[in-house]
Amino acid sequence: MDNLCKRCLLFDMAGHDDVKAQLEKTKKLMGPEEKAPDDVYEKRLSQCKNCDSLINATCLKCGCYVEIRALSAATKCPAKKW
Numbered sequence: 682m683d684n685l686c687k688r689c690l691l692f693d694m695a696g697h698d699d700v701k702a703q704l705e706k707t708k709k710l711m712g713p714e715e716k717a718p719d720d721v722y723e724k725r726l727s728q729c730k731n732c733d734s735l736i737n738a739t740c741l742k743c744g745c746y747v748e749i750r751a752l753s754a755a756t757k758c759p760a761k762k763w
């Protein structure tokens with residue numbers, strides 16, 4: 682696979698406009714009780730950015746885009762890092 686970006690989040694990478702739009706749409710649709718607080722969300726993404734399992738904004742442990750996975754208050758990291 683070309684253009685692998687280790688430890689990149691979506692907004693670190695060019696392109697992926699469809700997924701970026703999906704992320705923004707999901708953020709707007711989630712109620713405040715469903716969504717992780719902003720500080721928790723940022724902390725989760727910081728942990729993902731320091732994780733060897735993050736490639737092209739995708740977690741190799743679960744196959745999710747971490748910026749979308751980390752949005753939900755109830756979601757957990759598959760490697761128990763958050």
Ligand code: SF4
Pocket residue numbers: 728729730732733734735739740741742743747758759760761762763
């Ligand atoms: S294993 Fe956890 S910390 Fe690592 S990329 Fe996946 S969700 Fe993020």
